[in-house]
Amino acid sequence: MKVGIVCPYSFDVPGGVQFHVRDLAEHLIGLGHDVSVLAPADSETELPDYVTSAGRATAVRYNGSVARLNFGPVTASKVGRWLEAGEFDVLHLHEPVTPSVSVLALMAADGPIVATFHTSMLRSRTMQTAYPIIRPSLEKIAGRIAVSEDARRTVTTHVGGDAVVIPNGVYVDRFADAPRRAAWMGSPAAPTIAFLGRMGEPRKGLPVLAAALPAVLRAVPGLRVLVAGPGDPEEVTEGWPPEVVAACTFLGSVSDADKASLLASVDVYVAPNTGGESFGIILIEAMSAGACVLASDISAFSRVLDGGAAGAMFANEQPDDLARVLVDLLGHAPRRAELAEAGQRRARLFDWSVVAGQILAVYETVIEGRAAASWEPPHRWNRFLRGGAR
Template structure:
């Protein structure tokens, strides 16, 4: 099968959606499919051979974070050539309702088109405002996937329609077999707790953890907190400085370092306050056999099965987090048992299983639309209007 995948977010600053696209493309390739990924990326950015750079991107605020996307006539022209030359059996668009390459692809393409929805939002004035405009575009999607029930709820609530839930994937064995690192390995006297996320994104919850640390150290004075991630967090750094050597900032970590970190620590804490539709990092930590302590936002409750596969605490409540950490660091036997249950549960998210589910959606989409992907002739009019609006040029494309 010839599969074209469109990633809306830039490979210059990869995040969760980009990693999902990368891993899916590689898993499909190992199964003998021909895969091409179109994604924003500067020409000098190192990308895998299967990624076609669509040019530079611009940062826009998105769901409590910053997304780097590309949009407009130049990107549209590259997209059109990619569709024409790809001769795809099917297109797979990620976040097709965002103003990005994925939305452009939905305009351009006709035939079997699958859309995956990743985002979770409590409410969005922007989506509600554009819903009457972009809602009808959903009809061009032959099939829809949501990565979680939260992502599905966002789709249904804001845009209408429905989707089959297929979770994000993880290469479980890469984490299960990761080596430990003596710098981060905990002991009975000095257990270790890891945090991983953008330090300057409030929704990642570092302020919640920072406020909990003193209470944990009062009960478990040997505890060590390893804070990994990029970004400035001056207030949190100042607060955590009072903990002295009990807190260490690791900076950004590679994929291999992340796996080793999870394999080494006694607990991984996920204090996010919202904006998460799934929680792939929870599954990665569970795969490594690490006990997860997470806020009780709906997405994390789903991954941890209400606390059966990890420990939950009240969202945004530092006292609740401190109490949970003291419990798991003090009762090591119970913590190991809970972590073992999490490791078993993580297997359901292995890419071998998730890809089977995605391929089933592909087969359904192709059986419904008995044609290859082709250019939608109506898109010429759409793009002509876009070009005229953005450049003042003629209603023509070359």
């Protein structure tokens, strides 16, 4: 099968959608499919052979974060050439309402089209403004995927229609087999916890964790906090109590291998995200690595953790509750082990061997539906292939 995949966000900057597209493409290639990915990227960026650059992206504030997007007539020309050269059996667009290459590809493409919606936004002025413009193109999408129930609600609220829920995938064994690193491992007197994310992005929740740490350090004075992710430590720690700053080790951006080892090494992985998350891929990665997970009780995280059966939760944006649950976990190794084991079992549901099979089933259904639609009598309406041949 010849598959074209379009990523709206730049491959220059790591992100959940980019990782999802990369891993899906590589898994499909491993299964023998012919896959080409189109994504924004700077000319200096070293890209895999299967990725075609749509040109340099521009930083834009979107969904409480900063996304690097690419749009305009020059990009549209590149999209058209990529589509023409690809002659894909199916085109898979990610975030087809984000103003980037996905929208341009949707407007230009014909044939079987699948779209994956990653974003969770119950109210969006951008979507409400753009919808009348792109609505005719959205009707060409034959198969709609949402990575979570939260993302599915965004589809039904802003886009219309429905979507099948297929979660993000993880190579579970890569995390399960990651070596533990002595420098990141804790002891009963000096346990370790980890935070991974963009430090300066408030919705990732580092300020919530920082506000909880004074109480945690009073109960567990030897605690070490390992913070991984982009950002300026001096800037983000301004105003923090000295004892909190002293307890933190800032690792900066880490490689995939180091991230897996970090998650496998610590006593607790803390995800204090405050909102705007449609799924929670980092939770699955931590669970796969065998970490005990403690996360805010936002709906996306609660679903990943099976309502608390596969990880502990605290009240969102409540540092006191975060401190209470974290101190309890650090003081009870059997409870941590119980949650870690449950998390590893649940993580298997999100392995790429499972997720990619579900996505391929959508591809096959859309392709077969398109072929069937081409044999229908003129003017017969096909419920599934709204944008297909008539």
